[in-house]
Amino acid sequence: MTFSDESYNLRIELDTKGCELSADQIEDMELDLHTLRNLVADFPVSDLHITVVHHQKARDYHVKTSLGLSGKMLFTGERHHKVHPAFESCIRKLTKKVRAYKRQMRVGEEAEKLAAGTRHDVAPLGEINVEAIVQAVGDDDYQQFRHEMDVFESSLASRISHWIERYPEIGSRLEHPFQVSDIVEEVFLNAFDCFAERSHDIPPGQWLESLIDPSVQALLQSPDEEYERIQFAKMAMTD
Template sequence: MTTTIKHEHFKTRHRHLDVSVDVQHCHIPDDERTRLQEDLARLGDELLEFPESHLRLSIVYHPNQEEYHAQAWLKLPEKRFVAGRYSPWLDYSLMRCFAKLRRHVESYKEEASLPANGSSTARPAINGAFVPSTEHVLDALDKAVQWQDYRLFRRGLAGYEDWLRAHVASWVGRYPQMTRQLGETIDIDDIVEEVFLMAFEQFPQRPKEPTLSDWLSKLIDPALKTVWHNPDERENVDFARTFGTGSELLDAAHAAARRSKPK
């Protein structure tokens, strides 16, 4: 019979990263502890350029919902980030939580490296983001859709991601209730990914006018409402972002479904 640990707290340090971990209502298996230490070490390496950083990680199992909730708060000099993920599977919850944190860190480092008076040929959008000035990616996107290759489609839209993320963040502000849930049950990246998934599905029917960026903008509100009202879609979005679509996504979903839940 497995004994459930009601509460566990431990601290560790990786490079310049101080880590505090709280575990409630679950036991972390040895293999998962090893993966957790690897994730922390990887994050510590990515934060090496900062003189100090602090991470608080909370892992809670909710027996009524049969879900884990991994949530992390990262403090850097002059910047704070939060990332979280609910999932029936502990390893998946932690994996997505750390993936979101790394995306936040990567974006922050990229922004910090931009020249103060740098120039760009793109036209400015909102919140300092830029809209790509050309639509040269259409042929590549069309081929990706014909081949049913979401990863290729996603790479073709990489130049729109920062602009779209800023646009989504601004749009979420229209829904105060959703804004309060950011970093908890939903994430800006989830909505961005849902926009790309909708674009992938609807691309053959895309109107020739307006521009690609204007068309993506019109997908934000339906994508936002889909993620907000359909928790299952959040998992689909995460699987798509992590594994792709088609047979890769199906295999990943089947593998996840075979994992056991705590007794």
């Protein structure tokens, strides 16, 4: 039995040996590929080959996957007495490998940008008044804190813009039409909340940059609550 699907960016070929899969089984396998499809959406090439072998003597199924990406081939394999659990385990492991590969790619890209002098670091455009920032946090005064952190706003906005360009799938998952300025505000709000927990060994700009990803995750998990918080903070700044 051979099955192929090229209707999505992730092109799939399914081969079976010693068994036949029902339409319902194939549909269940398709549903398990949702996360993997999103992960490989930004690769120009993504070919998934799935092989399902039924061993009569062992009375189990051996599922093997190979995923061809741009410049990389990833493999997984799993055995189980039922097809679906073996396939699920393969795809979970494959998803982890894709995430690890994308992290390696990002590290390489950042190293190249750093060497070429084109990396957009978060850096202040003026002097940082650390004492005033600490005082604002101690007084629970976000407006003053935000005023003191204005020196980072332009650089932070630029970094967030480049971050979003690298992960276009994030924008499509946000329920509200969040602007870069909204994510900037979310980062500052989170910086204010966890200021006391920051590491003193990390430069302020690098610390702010580390808050971009968790800030976006917060927007994904609680969009209504975070959107309201951002808009409230923005209105307070204009008073």
